[in-house]
Amino acid sequence: xxxxxxVLAVMLLxxxxxxxxxxxxxxxxxxxxxTLLATTxxxxxxxxxxxxxxxxxxxxxxxxxxxxxxxxxxxxxxxEVDALSLFFGILVTxxxxxxxxxxxxxxxxxxxxxxxYTLFLMLSxxxxxxxxxxxxxxxxVMIEIMTFASVALTAFRNDSEGALEAAFxxxxxxSIGSSSVLxxxxxxxxQCHTLNMAQLSSILSGxxxxxxxxxxxxxxxxxxxxxxxxxxxxxxxxxxxxxxxSVSMVFSGMVNKAGVYGMIRMVYIVxxxxxxxxxxxxxxxxxxxxxxxxxxxxxxxxxxxRLLAFHSISQIGYVIxxxxxxxxxxxxxxxxxxxxxxxxxxLLFLCAGAVLYRTGTTNLDKLxxxxxxxxxxxxxxxxxxxxxxxxPPFNGFASKWMIYQGIFTKALTSGNFLYVIITVTAxxxxxxxxxxxxxxxxxxxxxxxxxxxxxxKEVPAVMLIPMYIMAALCVICGTIYPLVSKYLxxxxxNASLNVGDYIDKMxxxxxxxxxxxxxxxxxxxxxxFWNPVLWLILFGIVFFAAVIVILLGTNERGKILTAGxxxxxxYATFFSGEEEMFSQVGGSDLFWGxxxxxxxxxxxxxxLHSGIxxxxxxxxxxxxxxxxxxxxxxxx
Amino acid sequence: MQILLFLVKVLIFPGxxxxxxxxxxxxxxxxxxxxxxxxxxxxxxxxxxxxFFKLMGKETIVPARxxxxxxxxxxxxxxxxxxxxxxxxxxxxxxAFSGTADLIVILYFLTxxxxxxxxxxxxxxxxxxxxxxxxxxxxxxxxxxxxxxxxLSVARKVGGSTLAFSMNQIADYQAANGSLLFSWSMIxxxxxxxxxxxxxxxxxxxxxxxxxxxxxxxxxxxxxGAALGMFKLNTAMxxxxxxxxxxxxxxxxxxxxxxxxxxxxxxAVCAVVTLVCITTxxxxxxxxxxxxxxxxxxxxxxxxxxxxxxxxWMGL
Numbered sequence: 001x002x003x004x005x006x007v008l009a010v011m012l013l014x015x016x017x018x019x020x021x022x023x024x025x026x027x028x029x030x031x032x033x034x035t036l037l038a039t040t041x042x043x044x045x046x047x048x049x050x051x052x053x054x055x056x057x058x059x060x061x062x063x064x065x066x067x068x069x070x071x072x073x074x075x076x077x078x079x080e081v082d083a084l085s086l087f088f089g090i091l092v093t094x095x096x097x098x099x100x101x102x103x104x105x106x107x108x109x110x111x112x113x114x115x116x117y118t119l120f121l122m123l124s125x126x127x128x129x130x131x132x133x134x135x136x137x138x139x140x141v142m143i144e145i146m147t148f149a150s151v152a153l154t155a156f157r158n159d160s161e162g163a164l165e166a167a168f169x170x171x172x173x174x175s176i177g178s179s180s181v182l183x184x185x186x187x188x189x190x191q192c193h194t195l196n197m198a199q200l201s202s203i204l205s206g207x208x209x210x211x212x213x214x215x216x217x218x219x220x221x222x223x224x225x226x227x228x229x230x231x232x233x234x235x236x237x238x239x240x241x242x243x244x245x246s247v248s249m250v251f252s253g254m255v256n257k258a259g260v261y262g263m264i265r266m267v268y269i270v271x272x273x274x275x276x277x278x279x280x281x282x283x284x285x286x287x288x289x290x291x292x293x294x295x296x297x298x299x300x301x302x303x304x305x306r307l308l309a310f311h312s313i314s315q316i317g318y319v320i321x322x323x324x325x326x327x328x329x330x331x332x333x334x335x336x337x338x339x340x341x342x343x344x345x346x347l348l349f350l351c352a353g354a355v356l357y358r359t360g361t362t363n364l365d366k367l368x369x370x371x372x373x374x375x376x377x378x379x380x381x382x383x384x385x386x387x388x389x390x391x392p393p394f395n396g397f398a399s400k401w402m403i404y405q406g407i408f409t410k411a412l413t414s415g416n417f418l419y420v421i422i423t424v425t426a427x428x429x430x431x432x433x434x435x436x437x438x439x440x441x442x443x444x445x446x447x448x449x450x451x452x453x454x455x456x457k458e459v460p461a462v463m464l465i466p467m468y469i470m471a472a473l474c475v476i477c478g479t480i481y482p483l484v485s486k487y488l489x490x491x492x493x494n495a496s497l498n499v500g501d502y503i504d505k506m507x508x509x510x511x512x513x514x515x516x517x518x519x520x521x522x523x524x525x526x527x528x529f530w531n532p533v534l535w536l537i538l539f540g541i542v543f544f545a546a547v548i549v550i551l552l553g554t555n556e557r558g559k560i561l562t563a564g565x566x567x568x569x570x571y572a573t574f575f576s577g578e579e580e581m582f583s584q585v586g587g588s589d590l591f592w593g594x595x596x597x598x599x600x601x602x603x604x605x606x607x608l609h610s611g612i613x614x615x616x617x618x619x620x621x622x623x624x625x626x627x628x629x630x631x632x633x634x635x636x
Numbered sequence: 637m638q639i640l641l642f643l644v645k646v647l648i649f650p651g652x653x654x655x656x657x658x659x660x661x662x663x664x665x666x667x668x669x670x671x672x673x674x675x676x677x678x679x680x681x682x683x684x685x686x687x688f689f690k691l692m693g694k695e696t697i698v699p700a701r702x703x704x705x706x707x708x709x710x711x712x713x714x715x716x717x718x719x720x721x722x723x724x725x726x727x728x729x730x731x732a733f734s735g736t737a738d739l740i741v742i743l744y745f746l747t748x749x750x751x752x753x754x755x756x757x758x759x760x761x762x763x764x765x766x767x768x769x770x771x772x773x774x775x776x777x778x779x780x781x782x783x784x785x786x787x788l789s790v791a792r793k794v795g796g797s798t799l800a801f802s803m804n805q806i807a808d809y810q811a812a813n814g815s816l817l818f819s820w821s822m823i824x825x826x827x828x829x830x831x832x833x834x835x836x837x838x839x840x841x842x843x844x845x846x847x848x849x850x851x852x853x854x855x856x857x858x859x860x861g862a863a864l865g866m867f868k869l870n871t872a873m874x875x876x877x878x879x880x881x882x883x884x885x886x887x888x889x890x891x892x893x894x895x896x897x898x899x900x901x902x903x904a905v906c907a908v909v910t911l912v913c914i915t916t917x918x919x920x921x922x923x924x925x926x927x928x929x930x931x932x933x934x935x936x937x938x939x940x941x942x943x944x945x946x947x948x949w950m951g952l
Contacts, residue, residue: 379705386751397744424788572700593929
């Protein structure tokens with residue numbers, strides 16, 4: 001029974017995509033109902049797998065058409081769900097479920113929604129399939145579906161400025177990534193004569209031939225493109241900004257995470273390349289550069305969603321760096337951060353969508369003072385901003401803490417000064433992230449309301465519910481992370497470090513041992529977290545503070561006065577004795593004191609982000625070549 | 637019983653009450669000494685306490701443009717986070733929570749203190765506050781780099797690889813090997829941290845964010861009454877925390893055995909550090925511009941901290 005769940009979840013999403021196009025292009029109820037049904041079904045089926053996979057440590061396998069391996073050779077396409085797959089699977093289904101709820105409210109002003117939901121469901125099915133599949137060529141197929149659904153969704157609002165351009169960039173760069181994955185897969189097939197990842201892993205454990213090293217480089221570069229690490233990040237900013245926000249949220253929350261999943265699956269399981277310090281260093285450097293470039297470019301943005309897109313890039317840098325450490329602590333931190341990024345970045349995109357939905361713009365220079373009109377969105381946004389900046393009590397803090405610990409421990413144990421630099425970078429990037437979100441807070445939600453936004457209202461409940469769910473999860477994952485790590489992170493990290501089980505389940509017991517893959521279980525990672533008992537203390541102090549406030553509030557002399565309907569002069573803002581006037585301290589250039597000192601850096605990097613597809617293509621190709629060459633020279 | 641002990645630690649010692657009292661005391665000393673340096677008599681040392689209690693009894697006006705929840709919540713959030721920070725700083729032999737004290741946690745909770753000021757100021761809707769928060773944030777970005785470098789060099793010097801950032805380990809190391817200030821490779825880092833303290837507590841010449849004479853206290857401009865009092869208290873608490881952090885990072889190792897004696901010596905050392913890095917610098921300098929401040933921290937101070945880190949990394 002259980003083993004049918006993964007494939008059913010994926011198939012029903014695809015099936016719903018076709019049904020929506022056939023029956024739902026005219027009828028709103030059928031369309032929304034089918035979409036919600038399919039995504040809810042996928043979510044429930046994935047969550048049902050938690051018990052066997054995460055708690056009991058089973059691996060669920062399923063051979064399409066019952067094409068089981070014949071005399072040790074895998075012929076058919078197999079689905080294989082281990083804890084790592086399931087971890088990402090839960091993220092995928094949860095993200096798409098929330099996005100489909102949000103879409104009901106958010107997309108109701110658009111036309112041709114049948115196409116939208118078809119593409120949306122295709123995208124969700126392909127990402128889920130990518131995560132669940134055990135066959136490397138099937139993975140490539142899913143990447144292709146994912147890329148083209150994404151391209152079409154990016155251009156969905158093709159009457160808005162820049163949508164087609166963004167889609168074109170996405171198409172070109174995305175195709176290069178897909179092609180290099182395909183080339184890598186072809187080379188691997190020529191070497192190993194199989195496409196099953198479990199079997200590939202056991203064959204490759206005998207040692208990498210030069211060809212398979214090149215294949216490895218191409219596949220890593222390909223998944224690098226899919227996860228938008230610098231310098232492959234170029235289409236992301238345009239695409240996230242141009243796509244409808246419900247889709248931007250999915251792009252940032254899950255589609256680039258699919259690339260990260262592919263990277264972990266390849267590096268840790270198929271190639272088991274983490275023993276090579278050259279692979280670790282290469283990924284660590286790419287990760288550090290990614291987080292730094294992403295955040296510095298985000299600081300100069302004038303557009304809400306573009307800014308969030310650059311932060312997505314930056315946060316993926318954290319994940320890649322953490323994963324590159326090769327230690328249990330690093331991997332756990334990386335997975336946790338990937339999950340947290342899905343939550344808080346999804347939340348932030350939804351807030352941006354809410355602003356766009358009500359005001360019609362996301363330009364930071366044309367907004368301001370919305371907190372009076374959209375108080376609930378403001379609170380959700382502040383939670384998301386706190387989480388992405390890594391402030392405690394939110395989830396971003398817990399995962400970043402683990403990542404810093406991981407990198408610095410690596411620096412101390414390896415004695416490599418590079419990791420010290422990366423630690424410093426990670427910590428500084430976190431402050432810059434904070435600065436960037438202060439900018440958004442000031443520019444969009446605080447400050448003074450513009451006249452044209454006087455009749456703005458809070459968004460409808462169907463849009464608020466996903467925001468509240470994500471905000472709540474941000475706080476919950478930040479406070480009960482011992483539970484999160486016990487049931488989600490440790491199983492996933494252990495699954496990535498213990499390859500034997502994965503191979504045995506797919507190819508038959510004893511297969512891994514015969515191929516020389518160590519089946520010994522790496523000890524479950526244990527390390528002392530920052531003690532959650534402290535939250536008890538926190539609540540104690542909150543209580544204390546609340547008591548103080550209540551006491552002060554009842555005190556006749558020290559009471560809190562708020563402006564009524566007709567404000568008196570004492571509630572007006574201070575203007576040096578002048579009359580009050582419109583004066584919003586704009587968001588887009590808030591930190592000129594910082595930028596002035598960095599103008600050389602910004603000059604270079606603004607020129608590099610030229611917006612010309614040829615440039616971007618050349619970065620992609622050059623970086624792919626560098627990855628392949630570095631690995632070819634140093635890995636053997 | 638356990639919970640009661642927690643509450644005592646959080647609310648009284650070394651948490652909220654202790655930090656607040658010591659902070660206000662340090663602020664009083666600062667004002668008194670600087671007055672003497674400028675040939676004035678100055679207020680009594682108790683003056684910051686009087687100010688605080690007076691503000692607590694005044695009415696708090698929420699401006700019409702402000703978001704009430706954030707405007708009033710920000711000072712409280714700052715107060716909570718700063719009260720928590722002190723729990724992580726060992727007072728010589730005494731630590732409130734063994735095994736959990738951690739440099740990164742301190743760094744982030746200190747950040748919350750700054751963020752509370754920024755978000756509160758931002759929510760007031762005043763353009764002066766807008767400029768103030770911009771400067772406050774840039775100041776934060778400025779001192780964060782050298783601060784991180786200092787923390788890393790201390791962590792490397794003490795050098796446990798399992799819990800790299802443990803405060804307890806730093807305290808134990810100094811108890812065994814003497815204060816870190818007296819190992820010469822750490823001296824540049826100590827100087828760097830001394831230069832970071834005035835920026836963190838917003839004292840001249842690094843008080844660009846609150847520059848009273850140009851932007852009328854920036855983020856605090858619309859605050860009044862109890863909320864303003866809380867922010868003033870937060871600044872004083874930061875003074876206690878930062879000097880305390882310096883004390884336990886670089887001047888640790890004194891262990892009398894009784895908590896009360898430890899605490900008294902701790903406060904005395906904090907007062908000396910305050911005089912050195914806050915009062916003296918305040919008395920002899922004028923306010924910088926924000927871009928100069930940024931440059932100063934990213935070149936001079938970071939250079940000092942980096943020198944220390946490299947020396948320590950080479951095993952000196």
